[in-house]
Amino acid sequence: MNIYEFLSTPLESCQRTGPHDGVVLSSRVRLARNLRAVPFPGRAKKSERVKACEIIRKGVEELPEMIGAFADSMEHFDVTDKQVLVERHLISREHAAKSAGSGLVLSRDETLCVMINEEDHLRMQSLQPGLQLKKAWQAIDEVDSRLETKLDFAFSSDLGYLTACPTNLGTGIRVSAMLHLPGLVLSEHINQIIQSVTKLNHAVRGLYGEGTEALGHVFQVSNQMTLGESEPDIVERIHKVLLQIIELEMNARTKMLQTKPKVFFNHIGRAYGILAHSHSISSKETMNLLSLMRLGVGERMFPGVEKALLDELFIVTQPAHLQKQFTDKLEAEERDILRADMLRDRLKKVAGPVIPA
């Protein structure tokens, strides 16, 4: 089975709900682990990587959580399928660049995903919709405990888990959430928030992680420190920070609606107008406009329209997902036209925004 057939449809994946999902798109906990007896992937010979990949893949596939999982070596994915996985936030852009000697195991429900031989031998991650960091942590902690009985992880009693990059040393944990923050962006408070969050030793990144843009007003917030604190403490600390950001975002939306309603409606009306009537539109513009419509849905400006529609369009209009809907290889210019055609078609039944009562 091809990975694209294995994956839930974009609509199915967007219908998963969770707490605070008006702001928190998803929660993620990932653990970095390495085998004691094998050099880190960046240092290992190809034969060592291939062998390690086989051992790890077997261990992961045997987990009860992985019944019915999808597992394959990275050389069996074509460029578009790899990009589809990136657009779904299931693998990193770095992992998408890997080939033989690297692999992927993805659970049937898509909540558990193990990248093999990315930067570390194992990057195992647990995903949940909305703000559910503890649940995500518990799930990945269980996977980790089970794997530890089968695989010999590189661990130092002084330093903790050893990782390719020292920023992951110790717990090897990265706890993160994807946040939709159009209110803080439009009210121009976002930079101030980013500074505060950074001072609290958390990192704020763009839609596709480190060094990427916050397209669609989506930001990733994650812990910076992996040493000197227990995993539950790290999870708890970031959970509290996220609750604060959620409150700030909701306040920013409410305040803008109260003090600058016309500016607010103007953003959302124009976003709808362009999305529903353009005949050529880039992926980037689409994300930013869908984000504004999503904000409008949250403020009851599109009666009868579900957030899931916008989230689905956010996925299916991205380059690889768009390409999957056509057999011929599309150039960027053709994609812009087909993306606009799709948006006009899908928004045909959606009436223009109304001013909320």
Added chain:
Amino acid sequence: MNIYEFLSTPLESCQRTGPHDGVVLSSRVRLARNLRAVPFPGRAKKSERVKACEIIRKGVEELPEMIGAFADSMEHFDVTDKQVLVERHLISREHAAKSAGSGLVLSRDETLCVMINEEDHLRMQSLQPGLQLKKAWQAIDEVDSRLETKLDFAFSSDLGYLTACPTNLGTGIRVSAMLHLPGLVLSEHINQIIQSVTKLNHAVRGLYGEGTEALGHVFQVSNQMTLGESEPDIVERIHKVLLQIIELEMNARTKMLQTKPKVFFNHIGRAYGILAHSHSISSKETMNLLSLMRLGVGERMFPGVEKALLDELFIVTQPAHLQKQFTDKLEAEERDILRADMLRDRLKKVAGPVIPA
């Protein structure tokens, strides 16, 4: 009667039709004349201007063409009313800055308009919808002949009519047309056309004449030379140039529709989408987007919608016309909101663009 009450409604004024009015918004011929015995307005003392203004106004008001005309001295117009006249292209921005000692006479049907003590003692102009330069010339020529029997114009047998600025010397004629050229702008041929027209000794200017922007893709084309050629020859020469520009514009539209239909539809769809759904919009953006919708109407993309609707919106969304619809003095920001409210309301019944068969 206030000038605003005297004027036709914007809708009435936009329902006047003429040949080639898909491209030529209006034709105009103006003659510059001065009294022999009085210094040019820029040189005359106020008392001389006031006296000359009275004499001229009396002469003009007595013309049979001016039965039922509106006549007044410029100090009796408030700033908004003056700006309304500028937005209707009935007086120049320079004349709007005048006060006591300058005046205006406007015929009942608004086709004849005499500015008194603008740069010259008389700037008399004839206006017609569409391409009707000869008709406009004949009308103003008749006014000129009649006035000449009553007023002693400064005339030299060597130089012709004397004018304040030497660029008007001789015939004192300025023949011009307002052209809507979105096809040439979008296809990026406009600069080439402007160069060619300039080489033929014609001037190309923006929406409000010399030194103004071509807002809404509207350009004024006029003769440069006023000496050495008879008036009918000047009219005939510019008429031929305009016919060529009309053809180039229509070809540009057709070619763009054939070779880049998606780019074409994209411009028009987005223009409609923004106009129909924004909650704040500047006058400049409005003009440019209405221009694109007007182009769409010409290509049957808005079945049932008349050009006149767009032309009317083009007028009523301009600052002074917008101000006239409200009693309180509006700030620019308030105008942007009220303009958007008006556009959303007026376009509520207009469905989005369709791709022409």
